[in-house]
Amino acid sequence: MATPIKHYLQFSDLTAGEYAWLFERAAAIKKKFKAYEKYHPLADRTLAMIFEKASTRTRVSFEAGMYQLGGSVVHLTTGDSQLGRAEPIEDSAKVISRMVDLVMIRTFGQDKIARFAEHSRVPVINGLTNEFHPCQILADIFTYIEHRGSIQGKVVAWVGDGNNMANTWLQAAELLGFTVHLSTPSGYEVDQAIAGIRSTDSYKVFKDPMDACRGADLVTTDVWTSMGYEAENEARKKAFADWCVDTDMMRVAKPDALFMHCLPAHRGEEVEADVIDGPQSVVWDEAENRMHAQKALMEYLLLGKVAG
Ligand code: CP
Numbered sequence: 001m002a003t004p005i006k007h008y009l010q011f012s013d014l015t016a017g018e019y020a021w022l023f024e025r026a027a028a029i030k031k032k033f034k035a036y037e038k039y040h041p042l043a044d045r046t047l048a049m050i051f052e053k054a055s056t057r058t059r060v061s062f063e064a065g066m067y068q069l070g071g072s073v074v075h076l077t078t079g080d081s082q083l084g085r086a087e088p089i090e091d092s093a094k095v096i097s098r099m100v101d102l103v104m105i106r107t108f109g110q111d112k113i114a115r116f117a118e119h120s121r122v123p124v125i126n127g128l129t130n131e132f133h134p135c136q137i138l139a140d141i142f143t144y145i146e147h148r149g150s151i152q153g154k155v156v157a158w159v160g161d162g163n164n165m166a167n168t169w170l171q172a173a174e175l176l177g178f179t180v181h182l183s184t185p186s187g188y189e190v191d192q193a194i195a196g197i198r199s200t201d202s203y204k205v206f207k208d209p210m211d212a213c214r215g216a217d218l219v220t221t222d223v224w225t226s227m228g229y230e231a232e233n234e235a236r237k238k239a240f241a242d243w244c245v246d247t248d249m250m251r252v253a254k255p256d257a258l259f260m261h262c263l264p265a266h267r268g269e270e271v272e273a274d275v276i277d278g279p280q281s282v283v284w285d286e287a288e289n290r291m292h293a294q295k296a297l298m299e300y301l302l303l304g305k306v307a308g
């Protein structure tokens with residue numbers, strides 16, 4: 001019997017054991033990259049990347065990463081493909097997945113990527129949906145481990161919107177055994193059902209973002225308005241005014257706390273320049289690690305646990 005296809009549609013699609021493997025592989029693959037060592041396990045494999053929303057990091061990290069692994073990429077957007085002319089998602093999935101080995105999709109609703117995966121012959125990776133951003137949290141935790149070791153038992157403070165990033169942090173906390181301190185403005189809370197987590201054990205809710213940051217090992221935030229929610233921009237600017245990560249918040253966190261932001265960032269909105277450009281910020285490592293972590297992910301989805 002053929003092995004079932006492994007998709008990566010949300011963080012909970014992999015086990016803690018699989019993450020341990022991916023973090024190890026990401027470190028090994030990064031080391032090869034830094035040493036200019038050729039590593040082409042995905043020679044002759046093709047990745048299709050479908051973008052229905054804008055991107056810098058996701059596009060560059062997947063595209064550069066796939067070439068570095070010896071493969072090639074096809075880049076599609078809503079505007080330059082039949083996806084924008086309402087070809088059914090199921091038909092697109094059937095066609096695209098007959099021609100490539102792997103598909104990465106950035107889109108709106110999670111239901112869309114789930115439907116695509118259901119009709120795909122090849123693994124599908126979530127490159128961001130309204131609900132989740134698993135590749136980002138994969139890279140963020142890899143970055144945390146590089147700087148501070150295991151994230152197990154640690155406290156991650158989330159300051160801001162109860163969005164795709166917050167949902168994914170919650171899934172990761174439940175799976176990998178750490179706690180998220182959540183502080184969101186009223187009306188922008190995380191919905192546990194949408195986040196897809198089983199219990200409230202791995203997170204605590206705080207009205208005041210200062211309290212969420214107290215004693216945290218990692219402080220992180222994201223834009224006030226995510227892609228797809230632009231019509232709410234003005235209302236969000238008012239609601240989120242006190243949810244700006246500043247040096248006072250970093251001061252009440254642990255002295256060796258890190259600051260992360262998935263980027264793009266808006267200095268003076270969700271984060272002060274002194275924090276994102278300050279000594280505790282690891283945002284550039286975080287961005288670079290998207291590529292190394294996703295190379296490990298692509299290798300794993302296509303080849304399983306390989307040595308080398
Ligand atoms: N963090 C992130 O996913 O960035 P892009 O939107 O630039 O891909």
Ligand code: NVA
Nearest residue numbers: 163222226227262263
């Ligand atoms: N929450 C943001 C992340 C961007 C990488 C968004 O969805 O727009």
